[in-house]
Structure formats: structure tokens, C-alpha cells
Amino acid sequence: LALESALHRALAREELVLHFQPLVDIGTQRTVAAEALLRWRHPELGLVPPADFIPLAEETGLIVPIGEWVLRAACLQHAQWRAAGHGELRMLVNISARQFRHEGFTATVARVIAETGMPAAQLTLELTETMLMDGSEHIIGVLEGLRALGVHLALDDFGTGYSSLAYLKRFPIDELKIDRLFIRDIDRNDNDAAIAEAIVKLAHSLGLRVVAEGVETAAQLEILARHGCDLAQGFHFSKPIEAGRFVLPG
Ligand code: G
Ligand code: G
Ligand code: MN
Ligand code: NA
8 A cells, every 4th residue: 555655756856767678670681760767766675667566557447547657658758869950769558458448548549649739650658468358349449449549559468368369460560579588598599480480471461560678698598580570679789777877760
């Protein structure tokens, strides 16, 4: 309960901050996008990682206002990048299950992009498999409503959920992010390499762009390049960092 009220106050006291991690085009080696990642700067606890408070925010419903704050802060950061001549960068924002299910979600996204002048095509919302799993007409309707705003949709942590490949075809998504679990041993484990290659082929055959998450070494990157993976993200390029330290493409 103490943490819950602290989290409540965190929003009002401007203790939440975004860090940004680059997504690099494997072909050109250029940064083409950034994922916004939430951090909580607690006055006593220091930097609290999202794994320690996002589940609580989900349970209490606080994730709805926090998620809106994240979306707005990411769009405002993009406005700064546009002002600096980097409007071509895309911004990726994580959406939680409860936020996605909230009935006002699409209207909130519409309002935030209008208020911040965010070019919708440069905004990608990261969803997870479990959020979409029931595959109902309702879910597809929400996805189509979001796409109608002009925003793009990515499936985050791909491969870790209860994956039915059938729904990939039904869902109006643009991008797949291969979970770092499959990237970690890609240069040592033939099965992992085969899985990554198969995901890239599958995604491309469905017209989706593919991002490899958790790329930490040149050896991993080289294998992904050979398999035709489009983008890479991970400590090999950069950890998530404050906006002020984010290296804009030259
Ligand atoms: O950045 P880090 O590796 O600590 O993130 C841990 C988890 O928290 C990841 O699964 C990530 O998707 C999630 N996360 C980070 N920022 C946000 C956010 O703004 N909203 C939501 N819903 N999840 C986030
Ligand atoms: O679930 P999601 O993909 O949103 O999680 C993103 C989180 O993954 C980021 O918060 C970041 O801290 C973490 N991450 C990013 N790159 C790497 C990496 O190369 N290695 C590891 N172990 N974690 C990473
Ligand atoms: Mn993510
Ligand atoms: Na992920």
C-alpha cells in the first residue's frame, strides 16, 4: 500500500522519466527509431525498474494515467527531435494489457497525438501476444481503430506468449519484435538460430518488419544480418538512456 500511494504521488511529483533505446537498421547501421522505456526516480529508492512497479500499476489501474503520461512524454520528446531535424525517427511506446483494454484507449491515443502534433505514422504502439490472444472481433476492431488513426502496431516479446501463428495473419500489425530469449544464444545454439531465421521468414512472408531484441554482440548481429532481419535493438548499440544522451543519427 505504501508503494501504491507513492506511485500515485509519482505522477503528480514528476518522478517518472522516460529512457530511450535506439533501434538500428541492420542494413545501413543507422538509428531509425527509439523505444521509450519508463523509469521511476523515487526520492529514496532511486531509479526503480518497471518490473518493480508496472505490475502494481496494472493491478491498481494506475497504469491508465501512467500509460497516458508515457505516451504524451514520448510524443513531446519526438517533437524535440523533429525540431532538431530528426522527424524521420520513429517512436515506439509500450502499452500494457489493462491500458489496451480500457474503453477510452483509442480516444486517448487520438487526443495525445493531436495535442502534441505527433505525426501518427512515426508512432508505433507495442502490444503483446497475450493481450491479443482471444482474437475476438472486438480486439480486431480496436486494432483497426488504432490503425485508422495512422499509428503503427508492433507485437513485442514475440515467441514468449501463447503463440498461434494463425492470428498473425488476422491482426493488422506492422512489425514483430523477436524476444531476446531467442537472440541470446543465437550464435551458440543451432535451434535458436533456426527459430530466429524461421520467424524472420514468416514475418516477411506476411509483410511484417522484424526487430531482434536484446542484441548484445557483433556475432549475434552478424547472424541476424545473414537471416535478413530488418532492425536490431540491444546493449550492443546502446542501453536505454536519457533523452539528452540519446545519439541522433548523423
Ligand atoms: O526497461 P526494462 O527492461 O526494465 O523494462 C522491463 C519491462 O517493463 C519490459 O517488459 C517493458 O516492456 C516494460 N515497460 C517499460 N516501459 C514501459 C511502459 O512505458 N509501459 C509499459 N506498459 N511497460 C513498460
Ligand atoms: O519487454 P520489452 O521488450 O519492452 O523490454 C525492453 C527491455 O529490455 C528494456 O527495458 C531493456 O532494459 C531491456 N534490454 C534492452 N536491450 C537489452 C539487451 O541487449 N540485453 C538485455 N539483457 N536486456 C535488454
Ligand atoms: Mn518493448
Ligand atoms: Na520485448
